Amino acid sequence: MNLATQAPWAGALAEAEAQALRGTRGANPLVGAVVFAPGSELVAAGCHRGAGHPHAEVEALAALPPHWRARAADLTLVVTLEPCRLSGRTGPCVRAVLDAGIGRVVYAAPDPTPHAGGGRELAAAGVEVHADADPASAGRLNARWELARVAGRPFVTAHLAQSLDAKVADAQGRGRWITSPQAREHSHAVRARVGAIVVGTGTVLADDPALTVRLPGEPERELPVIVAGASPLPSTHRLAARAAAGGAVVRVPDHDPLSLLTASGADHVLLEGGPTLLSAFIDADLGDELYLYVAPVFLGQGADATGALAARPVHDPVRWIPDPAGHEPQRLGPDLLLHLSPAA
Amino acid sequence: MNLATQAPWAGALAEAEAQALRGTRGANPLVGAVVFAPGSELVAAGCHRGAGHPHAEVEALAALPPHWRARAADLTLVVTLEPCRLSGRTGPCVRAVLDAGIGRVVYAAPDPTPHAGGGRELAAAGVEVHADADPASAGRLNARWELARVAGRPFVTAHLAQSLDAKVADAQGRGRWITSPQAREHSHAVRARVGAIVVGTGTVLADDPALTVRLPGEPERELPVIVAGASPLPSTHRLAARAAAGGAVVRVPDHDPLSLLTASGADHVLLEGGPTLLSAFIDADLGDELYLYVAPVFLGQGADATGALAARPVHDPVRWIPDPAGHEPQRLGPDLLLHLSPAA
Numbered sequence: 001m002n003l004a005t006q007a008p009w010a011g012a013l014a015e016a017e018a019q020a021l022r023g024t025r026g027a028n029p030l031v032g033a034v035v036f037a038p039g040s041e042l043v044a045a046g047c048h049r050g051a052g053h054p055h056a057e058v059e060a061l062a063a064l065p066p067h068w069r070a071r072a073a074d075l076t077l078v079v080t081l082e083p084c085r086l087s088g089r090t091g092p093c094v095r096a097v098l099d100a101g102i103g104r105v106v107y108a109a110p111d112p113t114p115h116a117g118g119g120r121e122l123a124a125a126g127v128e129v130h131a132d133a134d135p136a137s138a139g140r141l142n143a144r145w146e147l148a149r150v151a152g153r154p155f156v157t158a159h160l161a162q163s164l165d166a167k168v169a170d171a172q173g174r175g176r177w178i179t180s181p182q183a184r185e186h187s188h189a190v191r192a193r194v195g196a197i198v199v200g201t202g203t204v205l206a207d208d209p210a211l212t213v214r215l216p217g218e219p220e221r222e223l224p225v226i227v228a229g230a231s232p233l234p235s236t237h238r239l240a241a242r243a244a245a246g247g248a249v250v251r252v253p254d255h256d257p258l259s260l261l262t263a264s265g266a267d268h269v270l271l272e273g274g275p276t277l278l279s280a281f282i283d284a285d286l287g288d289e290l291y292l293y294v295a296p297v298f299l300g301q302g303a304d305a306t307g308a309l310a311a312r313p314v315h316d317p318v319r320w321i322p323d324p325a326g327h328e329p330q331r332l333g334p335d336l337l338l339h340l341s342p343a344a
Numbered sequence: 345m346n347l348a349t350q351a352p353w354a355g356a357l358a359e360a361e362a363q364a365l366r367g368t369r370g371a372n373p374l375v376g377a378v379v380f381a382p383g384s385e386l387v388a389a390g391c392h393r394g395a396g397h398p399h400a401e402v403e404a405l406a407a408l409p410p411h412w413r414a415r416a417a418d419l420t421l422v423v424t425l426e427p428c429r430l431s432g433r434t435g436p437c438v439r440a441v442l443d444a445g446i447g448r449v450v451y452a453a454p455d456p457t458p459h460a461g462g463g464r465e466l467a468a469a470g471v472e473v474h475a476d477a478d479p480a481s482a483g484r485l486n487a488r489w490e491l492a493r494v495a496g497r498p499f500v501t502a503h504l505a506q507s508l509d510a511k512v513a514d515a516q517g518r519g520r521w522i523t524s525p526q527a528r529e530h531s532h533a534v535r536a537r538v539g540a541i542v543v544g545t546g547t548v549l550a551d552d553p554a555l556t557v558r559l560p561g562e563p564e565r566e567l568p569v570i571v572a573g574a575s576p577l578p579s580t581h582r583l584a585a586r587a588a589a590g591g592a593v594v595r596v597p598d599h600d601p602l603s604l605l606t607a608s609g610a611d612h613v614l615l616e617g618g619p620t621l622l623s624a625f626i627d628a629d630l631g632d633e634l635y636l637y638v639a640p641v642f643l644g645q646g647a648d649a650t651g652a653l654a655a656r657p658v659h660d661p662v663r664w665i666p667d668p669a670g671h672e673p674q675r676l677g678p679d680l681l682l683h684l685s686p687a688a
Contacts, residue, residue, distance in 0.1 A: 166510035
């Protein structure tokens, strides 16, 4: 079919994109899927909720009402990304679509990974396939994810908790705790999504953080930690103790972002600070998203949150944008959370 | 009547307080009013929208449906503040209540100004009056306004437009424009509410601001300007030209907040910057509200927005709170606006 006849999918594709935006970004791209009955009735929807969770197609198919399962050949699955042929922790989506007996599949953008070809496989099995119906959709949803994938590096989430005057510590170097318990609980939920944590020696020395995932109702969980910087860690510090006990603590003697990412061996890393590390990643355009927690306080003097950044002229600053996934600024107790992505 | 029988007003007073929060704070307190029919039916509501606008009672009475005007003796007016006997630019509320023929008035808190006595005047005219039904309400709504009034100083609104790293200018001293046209349009609406502007010489020298009110569809309007600091202003600068032409430009040779407020002669002043001035007011606890515009950019190096603040320990910072009037953080184009008040 040619492009001119694909316009009828525009509304359905927009619906799938809206579903995608409900998902969680990280090592995996945002993907959304919707199922339509003849007459454009929306009968099911799903999104990808991050690593380890079912893909969007599988979620949408699982949400099909029983009376539509029996008539699946009449249904159209519309998805923002080509269904996968192979996948790591969850079954391939092509298999799920065929098992469900879906009659028609429309997808917006081709799978950019080595696992591409799901569209062809569906067509070969007799499904009516409308490929690449809106390739720009992938850019809107997953530009930074795609950039990281092409560069062969992990997706980088940065965490920053600062005062209104952009300090992470007071004049005596004390930074615990500027933000509220509610903000810290949120940052544990962010931690829970990543494969490794990168932290600078300055932060380790100042705060002696545990860098574990602590979520209500779940056992405390360790994550591999990459420590940037050459300063020795006293054996009394928690990370030193963890390393001595055989835990996954990797030392990298400098703050070079690419060395740190390589050392992580992960698909998705979290930068936990401090200023030297965060500045190095922002200057290198290697931060893919930023969770910025702002406490409504002034410290007056102290450590600047991103004090090692290179100077930029006012007409050409490092520009970030509210996350394209549409997250509005939110209150976390007294604090504010901004979710930002680098501008293109 | 005794307090025990006033509990039935709790819901009505809460409704009046909710109305008050829709208003605009500044030289006047937040006030809200609601009118109830027998059986607790809410038939009208109003709030005070700032200097020069009708008081809340007048707004609520103007909103009465015609069939209730004819039965006003059956109505109860509930207001957060004692109705005024005298008022500057709008008529006294006592007169409006009597003219409307309202049968009963409940007010939460007494009028703290020399114009108090409206409650007694209403009672003397035969209105059933329930006074001081919830005196704490005034504190919840207008603590900072009351503080300024008791101190005999203007209410102080501060304006700050900064980057994510809390800079107001880049390393070359250029600060125009960090925030967006949408943010600047909002700050003109804030300017329109005040009686005078206070600005530091550093900001005047760096930015040569016009400091006029420019609102869509309205003629440009000058406001009295108080310039803090001893540096001479070149005659080519707009404020120097305005002063030479006989405009209201007052020089104060230092940054002492109280001298500047006294020199303003206004009920409500706006601090337009820069860092020295804003820091002096924050340190002296003389900022009553802050409109903080944050552009999602990093400048790396440059002038700190509040760089002259005294150092505070992390366990005792200068703490602000989201405005008690309940304004949520809002987007202004790419920027974010926080409306903050000093914590008690």
